[in-house]
Amino acid sequence: MNQPAPMVAILDDEPEIRTMLSDALQDAGFRTASFGRATEFEAALARTAPDVCLVDLGLPDKDGLALVHRLALESGAAIIIISGRAQVQDRVTGLELGADDYIIKPFDPAEVVARVRARLRSGRDAGKTVSVARFEGWEAQFERYVLIDTEGKETPFSHAEGEVLRLFLESPKRLISRAQMQENLGGAAGESFDRAMDVRISRLRTKLGEDPKNPRLIKTIYGAGYIFLGDVTWG
Structure with a gap:
């Protein structure tokens, strides 16, 4: 029986970015679920477990960094921050709080797809060994x-x-x-x-x-x- 395609959850308050990322990831063979608010995203996590979470830091209803930290503690998903905050300290803080990668806006969708594949490849390689x-x-x-x-x-x-x-x-x-x-x-x-x-x-x-x-x-x-x-x- 074939395994389902990996699921990527996208959390960004900009509809254009959600659509752009969803289209690029689906074209690359991934399943996607998109959310504009953290509350919707968190409710969905209670029902399904994505393989990768793409999380914008500038959210309208919750602090993005606090959400990243909670995901890192409670979720087995890889976490990739997508943000317009380009300062080194912002990237350091995101990684310190548990993110696996940090992508600065504006970005090429192909780069995001490549980073998602890299995180999943890392997870699969780990999964081949004793856990x-x-x-x-x-x-x-x-x-x-x-x-x-x-x-x-x-x-x-x-x-x-x-x-x-x-x-x-x-x-x-x-x-x-x-x-x-x-x-x-x-x-x-x-x-x-x-x-x-x-x-x-x-x-x-x-x-x-x-x-x-x-x-x-x-x-x-x-x-x-x-x-x-x-x-x-x-x-």
Whole structure:
């Protein structure tokens, strides 16, 4: 039985942009659902789970960044911000709050299609591997986006945090440079990428109960990158 085409949810208050994106994505073989208000978008999420969410930050009824942050914590979808805010700090903030990518308006629809395909390809590649890892008393369930401690307490992590965690767990006790992280996780190299990685790693350390001044599992090798020191088993 054939799998349905991936679903892309589009949230933008400009009808022309919704139509342009929907047409381009449908021509590329995707299913789409378009929304002009955050309340409509959130109501739809209760009924269906999109594979990718395209989210504008300038929404009429809710704060776009707050919505992105909630999606990152509660949804397994990849999140791509589409925004007219072009400042570096805006991009950094969006990535820090859990977005997987950031596209600045005006854009070519073909670029959006390419970015959506890249995020889905990353997810499929991850899906080909085992989705549960155990390390130092923790269990990471990547299909559910949760960490489980020895007492069974569950702590959710975002799609973006999960990409970083999987990268560490697939290469324990090996140095992972910034360049390797950029190559594996995508995104443009530079200050915004580095800041986003720092924040995601900091959040992972907090969720793992690490001492921020002397982390036991995720070590920073200054000027070189990071190394994960735990023993890991998959399956």
